[in-house]
Amino acid sequence: MKAVLNEIDGYDHSRAHKIGTPAIFGLNFQSVSTAQKLPASDELEGGYTAKNVPGPLLAKNLDFGNVKIGALTSEIAKRHLADSTTVILSAKHGQSPTEPTALTRIDDGPLLDSLNSAWRKIHPAAGDLVAHSVDDDAILLWLTDRSQAATEFAKKYLLAQSGTGTDINAAPKAFTRSGLSKVYAGKTAAHYFHVEAGDARVPDIFGLAQYGVVYTGGTKKIAEHGGAHADDLDVPLVVSGASVPDGVRDSASMQTKQIAPTILNLLGLNPRSLQAVREEHTTVLPVR
Known part of the structure; x- marks a missing residue:
């Protein structure tokens, strides 16, 4: 020593x-x-x-x-x-939400499947747009196409989606904008993390969730972390x-x-x- x-x-x-x-x-x-x-x-x-x-x-x-x-x-x-x-x-880290009535569970699987499908419709020769995702109480996506056109497409598509998730009692609960409050795409995502654009470590899409949103396909979670709410950070x-x-x-x-x-x-x-x-x-x- x-x-x-x-x-x-x-x-x-x-x-x-x-x-x-x-x-x-x-x-x-x-x-x-x-x-x-x-x-x-x-x-x-x-x-x-x-x-x-x-x-x-x-x-x-x-x-x-x-x-x-x-x-x-x-x-x-x-x-x-x-x-x-x-x-x-x-x-x-902390966990969000600490207000139980705010919980909105959203299954991110169908969201990403529909994003990939929409991308293939306008790019028939392309495969899935999403290469990797990490979604807890934020959405982080790495794309197979890192161009500005692709990242802006993904951002616009996600913010246009509405649907139904579940609340603390697993009852139906509506959501808008894929449950997101703001989306950073491409260069703005890199800027958010204070690195140069194109850094492979940084997601091409970083979506800040609305308060209470947890991305999960089931009902076994009532909170998550990884986002930027006070519940996560304080x-x-x-x-x-x-x-x-x-x-x-x-x-x-x-x-x-x-x-x-x-x-x-x-x-x-x-x-x-x-x-x-x-x-x-x-x-x-x-x-x-």
């Missing part, structure tokens, strides 16, 4: 002498995410009973995480490590432990991408060793 640290730019050797070789330990609790998405499990209702009010299953799994994190921090205190340990607690962030003031709340806007450089900084390493930190000018969290 020390040999590796010696190769990292900016390692603070004097601090390392005081605290010893630093270590990182991570935990990932999937149970909360699952409880947000499932209609029910173990005879407990999943998701939310009202806007941002956890239902029985979600409350149970939040309590589970709380107990496990409490056990970890208790062990840290028991071993007299509190003065040299910092705990960072957050989530990589997550808690708690930093506790060494060098961190107790009971301080900061209302300033923070981003989860600040966690990685903060960890390096706490370990006495140079956050700018990370390429993304240098390119995006990411700052560390104000934990001191």
